[in-house]
Amino acid sequence: MIDAAGLRVMKAIADEGSFTSAANALGFTQPAISQMVRRLEQRTGTVLVERYGRQVRLTEAGQVLARHAVGVLAALDAAEEEITAIAGLRAGRVRLQAFPSSSATLVPRTLAILKARHPDITVTFTEAEPPESLAALRNGDCDVAVAFAYEGGDLGELEEDLSLLVTRRLMDDEVRLVVPGTHPHAGDGAASLADFSGEEWIAGCPRCRGHLLSLADTAGFRPNVAFETEDYVAQLGLVTAGLGVALVPDLILNAAKHDEVATLPLSPASRRQILAVTTPDLQRVPAVAAALDALCEAAGADPKASTAELVGAKA
Amino acid sequence: MIDAAGLRVMKAIADEGSFTSAANALGFTQPAISQMVRRLEQRTGTVLVERYGRQVRLTEAGQVLARHAVGVLAALDAAEEEITAIAGLRAGRVRLQAFPSSSATLVPRTLAILKARHPDITVTFTEAEPPESLAALRNGDCDVAVAFAYEGGDLGELEEDLSLLVTRRLMDDEVRLVVPGTHPHAGDGAASLADFSGEEWIAGCPRCRGHLLSLADTAGFRPNVAFETEDYVAQLGLVTAGLGVALVPDLILNAAKHDEVATLPLSPASRRQILAVTTPDLQRVPAVAAALDALCEAAGADPKASTAELVGAKA
DNA sequence: AGGATTCCATAATCACCGGTTATGATGAGG
DNA sequence: CCTCATCATAACCGGTGATTATGGAATCCT
Structure with a gap:
């Protein structure tokens, strides 16, 4: 019934004192404001603006909307800012799970690279053997899993775990x-x-x-x-x-x-192959992508040749 | 960039856990949710929903939106509730200005009627001679002015004050x-x-x-x-x-x-004529209309035959 | 396994919301 | 009294956001 655009218009009118200057302030034309107000009025069934002569002023109901507009628009801006912060790697979270023996060198080096490059994203690290880490990934409790697979050996059994997932080869x-x-x-x-x-x-x-x-x-x-x-x-x-x-x-x-x-x-x-595993969607999350890159770099792998298929996976 | 509808959708997905049930909860169809999410994603340039298999879950950015949605939607609902309260006479304000000699009987009776009929609206009363009360009306500091005009005499000078205003005859x-x-x-x-x-x-x-x-x-x-x-x-x-x-x-x-x-x-x-004066727009505000009706009733005038022209005003 | 089910994605369509320009009406001011 | 400023209205038009129909894929059940 009431949307953000309507609140923005009401607030602009309250601030500017006329339709015309409200339109200028919002980057619209005057008729846009005029009929926006009319729509709002017939939607709410109330008189929001009192037209007296060639001046306009808000009625009590209009003032109510303008007052609420402040809070709502501030909250919307805050949400937008948070989103762009995540998109711009000025915020964000990566939950990493890696098998125990990778914790020794690979993971610490990765965390150091990430911390240096994007100091504002928070990285969570948990030790977990590949079956559990992949389960966490599937379950939504983890963003990147570092796993390993023995050549020729248990690739088969891991294969079904990797369905729907994307892998990046880190090192042999x-x-x-x-x-x-x-x-x-x-x-x-x-x-x-x-x-x-x-x-x-x-x-x-x-x-x-x-x-x-x-x-x-x-x-x-x-x-x-x-x-x-x-x-x-x-x-x-x-x-x-x-x-x-x-x-x-x-x-x-x-x-x-x-x-x-x-x-x-x-x-x-x-x-054995050391793999970074994630989901196709998470791969596109900036913080996750940064973590993957850092992993590749820490492993000395070429980040570009990363999404290759498992060696030895049945063609 | 972000609108209320988008937030509502994100919150519904967070609550329901799937597009389909979110659509049901909102009264939409499933594709509506699907492309709403896609629009939001390409508008914000971030991944909001992680599709894994046939289940969906929110990414961090998506959770941010869902979290903010709670506050924003609550604020919107609050605004809407306030508006409907004003429209339904369960809230609202009337600022009345009347000339001194009407304070004796007419105004008290009016206030009593209003209080009995709509106990939740707040009425403000100020004594003011007709010129000042009409100025206040023009200035936006008053909703209803009770004025008087001597027959034949000073109607002329009052006439220009009454331009753009509407009057209701209360009594002779x-x-x-x-x-x-x-x-x-x-x-x-x-x-x-x-x-x-x-x-x-x-x-x-x-x-x-x-x-x-x-x-x-x-x-x-x-x-x-x-x-x-x-x-x-x-x-x-x-x-x-x-x-x-x-x-x-x-x-x-x-x-x-x-x-x-x-x-x-x-x-x-x-x-002399006793008149209730207001502006065309304020006339349509429920609380103001109620006040006008109460004034007519207190004066013993027929509320229907109210918007008549001044007697003796030049035709 | 394999088939049925369920969920999401996509395509095509369409209404309407919400903007624009052009123009008119009217109060305010020199 | 004429001019300017402001709001209202009309005509137009594109994009948003809904719909139905359909397809594909993962999960579940037998």
Whole structure:
């Protein structure tokens, strides 16, 4: 019944004292004001403006509208300002969820870049394994999920989780075999997995364990998993203590101290992909886009070649 | 850029959780919501709604709009409620100005009627002589002026004051000659003004004095005005004291005690008209219309035959 | 799985709101 | 008394914002 335009007109009349100057103040012509007032009057069924001679003044009802106009228009302006602030990266929020081992280097570097580039947006970070972070994304509790996928291995099961989502490849994370420094193969240039079929194995998170089993299966043996821990530092500790061998991604090896163990590249090599995941719509939110760019930059990836498909995803 | 309709839609989506139910809640169809959101999005240049699968949820920017919508829509509703209250006589204001001698009976009775009929409207009353009250009306400081005009006499000078104004005849107020009870003519059935040319006269307000002079002039004499006072009670006191004779309207005689004087009808009779005056626009304001009706009723006039022209105004 | 359902998007259409220019009526002022 | 300033009105017209009809895709149920 009453809209913002009408209030704006009433306020202009109250401020300016005539239709003509109100029209000038609003950038309209005089007849626009004239019939706007008439429409408002027949809509509300009240007399809003008293025409006396060639001057006009507001009636009580008109003054009521003009008075309310101040508050309403201020609130509208405030809303508009907030929106443009979000659009201009002078405000906004990004909720980031990343898997634990990325928290060491990738995420801190990303947050630093974001903070330096857009100091006014607020970033929330939560650690979560890929299945949970993707669920949060789907659920609307998260804007960007940093996930990983083992090449060839569990891409299939992740695939359905990624439907309707967009991914950006951040980096390839090579998986290495970690053995005690005193191990007979410690000095080898590369490790063939079959040579370690008799070892005791230290497995990581469930999906990492799955990857180990998958690799071992193609190498023709079934690994003897003696320990399981999601904590990579603990894994390295166990290896250091000579209790077994483990598959550990480069990302961890670059961040954690591991002087007393040997890290051997696998032959054939095995990698996992580090991915940034979001939804098609969120991708267009400035703060989210900035976060994605920062992630790519922190990972050393080319931001432009980002929306590529997963390597190894079935064509 | 942002209008009330858009905010209403965003709030409905936030409340209902889907376009379809938001459309139902607002009484629209689903495509209306769909393209309303799209318009808002391209107007603000931001993503307001995140479409994930077949569910939708608001982005941060969308939540900002939905949040502001609450306040804005509440303010709009409040304004609308105030307007309808004024239109429905459940609120409103009437500023009444009346000449002093009408304050005795006419105005109190009017206020009583108004109070009984519309207890929620606030009535302001100020005493003012017709020239000032009409000036206030023109100036926007008054809604209804109760004025008087002597028949044939000063209608002309009042006429230009009444241009652009509307008048309602409330009553005819007959003017009587007041003489001391001991006066030789005290028992006469009617008084011819010429018979009192030798008396000392007690004049009232400037315009009443003018009326006296005008009547005396047509009767062929120039009255000896010994006293002037705007206070009719004082006039009656002076007559009672035998200090002169006076012309006093019925309206005063009906209200003030005057036992010891004689009141004689003039021959030819002379009347003044009691008028309610307002502007054409204010006439259509419910509270003002109610006040006019109450005035007519208090004066015993037929409210329907009210907008008549002044008697004696030049056709 | 696969089919039914449900939700959103799009296209085509159309009414009307809300602006414009042109013009007229009228009160105010020199 | 004439002129100017102001509001009202008419005619026109584009864009907003609704509608119906239809399609596509995700979710749900069997």
